Amino acid sequence: MTGNWYQDGEHVNSVAIADRGFSYGDGLFETIAVRNGEPRLWDAHVARLQLACRRLAIQEPEVDTLLSQIQGALATDSHNDGDALVKIIVTRGSSARGYAVARNMDPTILIGVFDHHRPPTKNYTQGIHTRICHSRLATQPQTAGMKLLGRVDQVLARMEWNDPQIAEGIMLDQQGALICGTMSNVFMVKDKRILTPEIVNCGVSGIMRGHILELLRIRRRIVEVAEFNFETLASAGEMFICNSQFGIWPVARCGQKRFSAWPTTRDVMGYLRESGVLEGPP
Amino acid sequence: MTGNWYQDGEHVNSVAIADRGFSYGDGLFETIAVRNGEPRLWDAHVARLQLACRRLAIQEPEVDTLLSQIQGALATDSHNDGDALVKIIVTRGSSARGYAVARNMDPTILIGVFDHHRPPTKNYTQGIHTRICHSRLATQPQTAGMKLLGRVDQVLARMEWNDPQIAEGIMLDQQGALICGTMSNVFMVKDKRILTPEIVNCGVSGIMRGHILELLRIRRRIVEVAEFNFETLASAGEMFICNSQFGIWPVARCGQKRFSAWPTTRDVMGYLRESGVLEGPP
Numbered sequence: 001m002t003g004n005w006y007q008d009g010e011h012v013n014s015v016a017i018a019d020r021g022f023s024y025g026d027g028l029f030e031t032i033a034v035r036n037g038e039p040r041l042w043d044a045h046v047a048r049l050q051l052a053c054r055r056l057a058i059q060e061p062e063v064d065t066l067l068s069q070i071q072g073a074l075a076t077d078s079h080n081d082g083d084a085l086v087k088i089i090v091t092r093g094s095s096a097r098g099y100a101v102a103r104n105m106d107p108t109i110l111i112g113v114f115d116h117h118r119p120p121t122k123n124y125t126q127g128i129h130t131r132i133c134h135s136r137l138a139t140q141p142q143t144a145g146m147k148l149l150g151r152v153d154q155v156l157a158r159m160e161w162n163d164p165q166i167a168e169g170i171m172l173d174q175q176g177a178l179i180c181g182t183m184s185n186v187f188m189v190k191d192k193r194i195l196t197p198e199i200v201n202c203g204v205s206g207i208m209r210g211h212i213l214e215l216l217r218i219r220r221r222i223v224e225v226a227e228f229n230f231e232t233l234a235s236a237g238e239m240f241i242c243n244s245q246f247g248i249w250p251v252a253r254c255g256q257k258r259f260s261a262w263p264t265t266r267d268v269m270g271y272l273r274e275s276g277v278l279e280g281p282p
Numbered sequence: 283m284t285g286n287w288y289q290d291g292e293h294v295n296s297v298a299i300a301d302r303g304f305s306y307g308d309g310l311f312e313t314i315a316v317r318n319g320e321p322r323l324w325d326a327h328v329a330r331l332q333l334a335c336r337r338l339a340i341q342e343p344e345v346d347t348l349l350s351q352i353q354g355a356l357a358t359d360s361h362n363d364g365d366a367l368v369k370i371i372v373t374r375g376s377s378a379r380g381y382a383v384a385r386n387m388d389p390t391i392l393i394g395v396f397d398h399h400r401p402p403t404k405n406y407t408q409g410i411h412t413r414i415c416h417s418r419l420a421t422q423p424q425t426a427g428m429k430l431l432g433r434v435d436q437v438l439a440r441m442e443w444n445d446p447q448i449a450e451g452i453m454l455d456q457q458g459a460l461i462c463g464t465m466s467n468v469f470m471v472k473d474k475r476i477l478t479p480e481i482v483n484c485g486v487s488g489i490m491r492g493h494i495l496e497l498l499r500i501r502r503r504i505v506e507v508a509e510f511n512f513e514t515l516a517s518a519g520e521m522f523i524c525n526s527q528f529g530i531w532p533v534a535r536c537g538q539k540r541f542s543a544w545p546t547t548r549d550v551m552g553y554l555r556e557s558g559v560l561e562g563p564p
Contacts, residue, residue, distance in 0.1 A: 003379060005299045014296035015304055017287045017371075017392060022297055025307035025432030056434070057441060087379065089299075092437075097285060097369065097396055099433065099440035099464055110299060114379055138422035139456050143434060150307030150432025151381065152338070152425060155374075158381035159339060174421050182381055 003087065003112040006073040012110070019108055021091025024099065025150035027108070028052040032070075033245050034084040034116070039070060040277065041244065044207045049090065052146040058092050059107050066109070073111045083116040085245060089149070119246050124269075124280030127252030127259065128167035130181070130241070133157035137202035139174050145205035154182045168241055170254060173202050177227050181241050184249075185209035189238035189264040193222045208242040208277075215271040233257055240265045247272055247279030285369065285396040288355040294392070301390055303373025306381065307432035309390070310334040314352075315527050316366040316398070321352060322559065323526065326489045331372065334428040340374050341389050348391070355393045365398040367527060371431070401528050406551075406562030409534030409541065410449035412463070412523070415439040419484035421456050427487035436464045450523055452536060455484050459509050463523050466531075467491035471520035471546040475504045490524040490559075497553040515539055522547045529554055529561030 005012050020026035030049050033040045046063055053060040070086055077084070089110040095102055135157040157169050168181040179197050180186055185206040188195045194216060199205045216223050233239070239251035239259055248269050250262040269280065287294050302308035312331050315322045328345055335342040352368055359366070371392040377384055417439040439451050450463040461479050462468050467488040470477045476498060481487045498505050515521070521533035521541055530551050532544040551562065 003300070013298060013300075015299050016295060017297050017394070018285070018295075019304075020437075022301075022304045023311075023371075023431065023433075024437055025430075025434055026437050029305075056438070085379075089305075097367075097394075099436045101437065101441050112299070112379075135424060136422075138420040138425075140418075140420035140435070141456075142417060142438065143420075148307075148432070148434055149305070150430070150434060151305075152307055152430055152432060153422070154381045155302075155306055155308050155383065156338070156424065159383050174423075 003114040004073070004077050006069065006076070006111045006113070007109065009069060009072055011076075015108065015110070016094045018094040018096075019091055020093065020095055021089065021108060021149055023097075025148060026056070027058070027089060027091030027149045028056065029090070029147050029149060030088045031244060032086045032088070034074060034086050035082070035278070037074060037082045039067070039086060041207050041211055042067070044210055045244075048146070048205065048207065049088065052148070053090060055143065055146065056092070057101070058090060059105070061090060061107065061109050069109075069111055073113050077113040085114040085116055087112040087114065091149070116245075119249075121281050123167060123246070123249045127250035127262065128241070129165050129253040130168045130170050130251055130255075131161055131166050132255040133160050133169040133171050133182070135160065136172050136174055137179055139201045141201050144202050145199045147204055157182050167249065171203075177229050178233060179203040180206070184241040184243040187212070187240050187242070187268075188228065188232060188236040190232070190236050192264065193224055194264065194268070195224045195226070195228055195232065195236070197228050198225050206242065207244045208247065211275070211277070212242060212248075212268060212272065215275055216268070219271060238262045238265050240268070247277050285394040286355070286359050288351065288358070288393045288395070289391065291351060291354055293358075297390065297392070298376045300376040300378075301373055302375065302377055303371065303390060303431055305379075307430060308338070309340070309371060309373030309431045310338065311372070311429050311431060312370045313526060314368045314370070316356060316368050317364070317560070319356060319364045321349070321368060323489050323493055324349070326492055327526075330428070330487065330489065331370065334430070335372060337425065337428065338374070339383070340372060341387070343372060343389065343391050351391075351393055355395050359395040367396040367398055369394040369396065373431070401531075403563050405449060405528070405531045409532035409544065410523070411447050411535040412450045412452050412533055412537075413443055413448050414537040415442055415451040415453050415464070417442065418454050418456055419461055421483045423483050426484050427481045429486055439464050449531065453485075459511050460515060461485040462488070466523040466525040469494070469522050469524070469550075470510065470514060470518040472514070472518050474546065475506055476546065476550070477506045477508070477510055477514065477518070479510050480507050488524065489526045490529065493557070493559070494524055494530075494550060494554065497557055498550070501553060520544045520547050522550070529559050
């Protein structure tokens, strides 16, 4: 389903062709899990959205207004029973043709409410199958980490497979380093060290990734945020992916590499539950 | 002005929020000069559009239908007297949330008609001032050359200056090679050799660039399509930029480098006129 969209409290289905979000991908988005009526990890989503607005020099939405618009949209929307997915799109707004940006542009702020689809339990218990994608991420340090509207890298990667047994595709950067999934971030475990690729030249600084890193810091687990490649994968003992909706899925297969036990991953899934991210079987 | 847009012969102002062109930049565009009622260099624009559709696996528009829709839009539109700018946007169409692409999606095809604004004569006679942009182009070989909707690199580059005396910004790749302007391609001249950056990892394969290269081939001029950097610029005797709307503008200044005579550029401007691209003073 395509969701119900709201702008300034009104139900909308369309956006102006002259909106720069459409003409130039000149905007960004956030995808937030709503549980028991509350946007989860709200502060972190807001912080990333504000950072992205600043980097693009788009006027930042007023946070209290944004939250009350989301709550209004959730109250209006009959589809949800407290659990939902909210997508916020912020664009620079409409302009004449051409890349030049006028002063004091009026950003477009859209709030979409979608049903929450609970993933299969086995994704949490047996782990998922993933593939290594041929399509690689563009190198662009100045927008790395952000969720810009333009996602053609991810679309091309996601088009590489139809097999419903494959839950995610893992993407490499132009030099062949492992970066993230099409819709998730990646962690590996090696000798009790918990590894996750640094997001410097491409990829998304996922909100759940950030939350997990914070939980690991509090628990004083050994973490390495660095550049990792196929050799790291080959020698890893565990792998898992995460995103803001599903929490953590252990990885049972990544290309030819198989994993069959996830003791450290189970620890991290426990930390996540204790932090209030109640995804997967209890 | 924001132009008049048409879809299937009907005037439209908006596009669905669920259109993947908006949600994911999942589409492409062409900007075509119309002169005396005819889309100029039509075959080349169509070839690039078709190539981009194939690379993205978007169903290609039927060319005769597209041309007759453009002619219909031009006939409907009262703003133009035979000269106009036509922008074609093709997206993968609307879909549910998520990067996965359904089979047999119905592409969105939009045709925009804009007024033709004749550039200042001095751009052709005295040359233009350009700057070197800090914002660099993303490295992405799999979509290099194409005009994808996502143009944040160009938007960020264009935001670097407000000085109306600067007509264009020149962009580098991640390694510092000169690639193209925010809205144009670049040529340099050195010892009668005509140089233009190769479009391999980033940048747009401009239609006017391709037309000029073909004219130079026919005239048996010495051309080098390769990687060029600041040293090339420093030692070049002439520089010019081109695009499908304005033809060729000599460059009088690029950053600190100045140019004051353009004998070879004038030759190329002559070839262009002889080929029917009648931009600038006779």
